Amino acid sequence: xxxxxxxxxxxxxxxxxxxxxxxxxxxxxxxxxxxxxxxxxxxxxxxxxxxxxxxxxxxxxxxxxxxxxxxxxxxxxxxxxxxxxxxxxxxxxxxxxxxxxxxxxxxxxxxxxxxxxxxxxxxxxxxxxxxxxxxxxxxxxxxxxxxxxxxxxxxxxxxxxxxxxxxxxxxxxxxxxxxxxxxxxxxxxxxxxxxxxxxxxxxxxxxxxxxxxxxxxxxxxxxxxxxxxxxxxxxxxxxxxxxxxxxxxxxxxxxxxxxxxxxxxxxxxxxxxxxxxx
Amino acid sequence: xxxxxxxxxxxxxxxxxxxxxxxxxxxxxxxxxxxxxxxxxxxxxxxxxxxxxxxxxxxxxxxxxxxxxxxxxxxxxxxxxxxxxxxxxxxxxxxxxxxxxxxxxxxxxxxxxxxxxxxxxxxxxxxxxxxxxxxxxxxxxxxxxxxxxxxxxxxxxxxxxxxxxxxxxxxxxxxxxxxxxxxxxxxxxxxxxxxxxxxxxxxxxxxxxxxxxxxxxxxxxxxxxxxxxxxxxxxxxxxxxxxxxxxxxxxxxxxxxxxxxxxxxxxxxxxxxxxxxxxxxxxxxxxxxxxxxxxxxxxxxxxxxxxxxxxxxxxxxxxxxxxxxxxxxxxxxxxxxxxxxxxxxxxxxxxxxxxxxxxxxxxxxxxxxxxx
Numbered sequence: 001x002x003x004x005x006x007x008x009x010x011x012x013x014x015x016x017x018x019x020x021x022x023x024x025x026x027x028x029x030x031x032x033x034x035x036x037x038x039x040x041x042x043x044x045x046x047x048x049x050x051x052x053x054x055x056x057x058x059x060x061x062x063x064x065x066x067x068x069x070x071x072x073x074x075x076x077x078x079x080x081x082x083x084x085x086x087x088x089x090x091x092x093x094x095x096x097x098x099x100x101x102x103x104x105x106x107x108x109x110x111x112x113x114x115x116x117x118x119x120x121x122x123x124x125x126x127x128x129x130x131x132x133x134x135x136x137x138x139x140x141x142x143x144x145x146x147x148x149x150x151x152x153x154x155x156x157x158x159x160x161x162x163x164x165x166x167x168x169x170x171x172x173x174x175x176x177x178x179x180x181x182x183x184x185x186x187x188x189x190x191x192x193x194x195x196x197x198x199x200x201x202x203x204x205x206x207x208x209x210x211x212x213x214x215x216x217x218x219x220x221x222x223x224x225x226x227x228x229x230x231x232x233x234x235x236x237x238x239x240x241x242x243x244x245x246x247x248x249x250x251x252x253x254x255x256x257x258x259x260x261x262x263x264x265x266x267x268x269x270x271x272x273x274x275x276x277x278x
Numbered sequence: 279x280x281x282x283x284x285x286x287x288x289x290x291x292x293x294x295x296x297x298x299x300x301x302x303x304x305x306x307x308x309x310x311x312x313x314x315x316x317x318x319x320x321x322x323x324x325x326x327x328x329x330x331x332x333x334x335x336x337x338x339x340x341x342x343x344x345x346x347x348x349x350x351x352x353x354x355x356x357x358x359x360x361x362x363x364x365x366x367x368x369x370x371x372x373x374x375x376x377x378x379x380x381x382x383x384x385x386x387x388x389x390x391x392x393x394x395x396x397x398x399x400x401x402x403x404x405x406x407x408x409x410x411x412x413x414x415x416x417x418x419x420x421x422x423x424x425x426x427x428x429x430x431x432x433x434x435x436x437x438x439x440x441x442x443x444x445x446x447x448x449x450x451x452x453x454x455x456x457x458x459x460x461x462x463x464x465x466x467x468x469x470x471x472x473x474x475x476x477x478x479x480x481x482x483x484x485x486x487x488x489x490x491x492x493x494x495x496x497x498x499x500x501x502x503x504x505x506x507x508x509x510x511x512x513x514x515x516x517x518x519x520x521x522x523x524x525x526x527x528x529x530x531x532x533x534x535x536x537x538x539x540x541x542x543x544x545x546x547x548x549x550x551x552x553x554x555x556x557x558x559x560x561x562x563x564x565x566x567x568x569x570x571x572x573x574x575x576x577x578x579x580x581x582x583x584x585x586x587x588x589x590x591x592x593x594x595x596x597x598x599x600x601x602x603x604x605x606x607x608x609x610x611x612x613x614x615x616x617x618x619x620x621x622x623x624x625x626x627x628x629x630x631x632x633x634x635x636x637x638x639x640x641x642x643x644x645x646x647x648x649x650x
Contacts, residue, residue, distance in 0.1 A: 171330050172363035174350040175434075176424070177380030186376075190367040
């Protein structure tokens with residue numbers, strides 16, 4: 001390799017790694033802080049590598065706080081929302097792509113329109129509705145609320161995936177003896193599976209990270225998800241429990257990191273589909 | 279015995295009428311091609327027969343059974359799609375077995391049936407591959423295998439050869455003819471390729487603008503086109519179509535084509551024209567003779583293809599397309615004698631396009647092909 005070329009490559013590598021370090025610094029700091037002893041926390045000058053490593057914050061978090069309950073709530077919340085959105089979204093997207101009926105395009109446009117509404121404007125009406133329905137302060141109310149803004153977007157994403165499945169495949173299945181729902185399950189679903197998985201991931205992440213609705217609609221400790229729960233528990237007007245907060249943050253990130261690690265390829269495919277067709 | 283009948287079938291998509299009214303009776307065991315240019319309604323007709331489209335009016339029957347309100351799965355048909363429509367996530371074996379699975383064929387019986395279909399189409403070594411690992415021709419054979427594994431009453435084929443290269447297409451054409459002979463099933467074949475229709479069909483239904491133009495044997499369609507559309511559509515190169523007039527002169531019809539004037543046989547037309555009749559005349563390239571006759575023609579262009587040459591000539595003010603043997607030496611710009619085989623001149627009414635020939639000779643000469 002020519003020297004000039006080599007130095008260019010090295011420079012590019014240097015810049016890239018510099019950027020990676022810059023972007024990942026808060027994450028690294030989060031992990032480091034969560035295992036740093038309390039005494040070392042506000043030391044000046046600060047130490048980059050902790051002198052001692054301790055898991056006391058994690059243990060305290062798990063044993064002395066309702067962290068696990070919040071975690072469970074978040075899990076139930078994100079999973080339920082994902083299931084509802086995927087079931088309704090898949091069938092809805094299929095209908096929008098395959099059936100021709102009056103107002104189909106208008107309906108699709110309206111769905112997009114609801115997606116364009118800032119979610120903030122829906123909070124108060126939704127909250128009042130939940131109170132009327134007797135669902136205020138429950139996880140169910142959050143599932144419904146998240147569905148309202150995750151579903152339109154899931155519909156559009158899934159629609160573009162469904163449109164990519166050739167109609168002939170379904171016709172062939174029908175002629176081969178399948179019922180319409182049979183053809184849907186045997187042929188359409190396997191073809192749209194990458195799209196369904198990536199939509200499910202988006203929805204799960206959305207529900208897992210949501211803060212605003214959770215803050216407004218739920219104020220009982222029994223139903224609080226992680227986002228507001230941790231906030232409420234560790235941050236008060238007078239004090240921020242930095243060590244615990246960082247430990248909680250690490251644990252909150254773990255499910256998402258696992259999901260990203262295993263299903264990353266589906267996720268990027270989802271981005272692509274949304275970008276090109278949606 | 280499985281006949282297929284379309285009785286006054288109409289199909290409209292909203293305001294757009296794809297098929298105004300179709301009557302078609304396909305006999306049992308026939309290989310019928312629906313032939314026509316793009317948008318002529320042939321695929322719509324096939325999809326209605328398959329149950330993938332609902333007719334707006336009229337009745338479709340398979341055998342004695344009206345199938346209008348039956349789902350595709352209840353019609354006992356199989357279909358091969360232009361795109362083959364193989365299920366990408368299933369292996370060849372699973373693809374072929376799918377119709378058996380869906381129709382409740384006992385699990386124990388399936389492998390033997392799949393194997394039989396695979397053997398028939400030489401798919402044995404490919405059974406465990408996925409469709410994307412196959413060539414176009416192999417995919418096509420899998421699609422055929424999936425169609426015939428179950429022995430349906432009627433086979434529907436929607437341009438199954440159009441995605442293959444020319445050589446493979448010729449090969450598959452022969453295979454399909456062979457398959458039809460062996461199975462003896464009623465087959466309905468959609469194509470825009472007249473060569474496919476002519477070589478494979480027992481009868482061809484020529485369609486245009488959603489209407490049936492002619493339904494007859496390939497020979498009859500070639501030798502006795504029912505109207506100007508069929509005359510112009512069938513045959514490569516196409517017939518020469520020219521406007522002319524016919525008058526009676528001492529009991530014989532005389533045709534005037536621009537400055538050319540020729541006497542036709544006395545029994546050429548089915549009806550005697552009164553006064554002057556405006557007609558459209560069609561002549562096949564092989565029914566024009568060069569080097570003989572009283573007309574003078576000017577050679578415009580010679581297209582040699584080897585065993586024959588296609589020659590464009592002008593005679594009077596009419597341009598003719600002529601087929602001559604490959605060894606005929608002709609040069610552009612040359613003036614040559616030319617004649618038309620008068621008994622082979624097709625005459626159509628200029629307004630309605632309807633055929634006016636009496637066709638006595640042609641009717642006895644037509645070999646009616648049937649493999650059924």
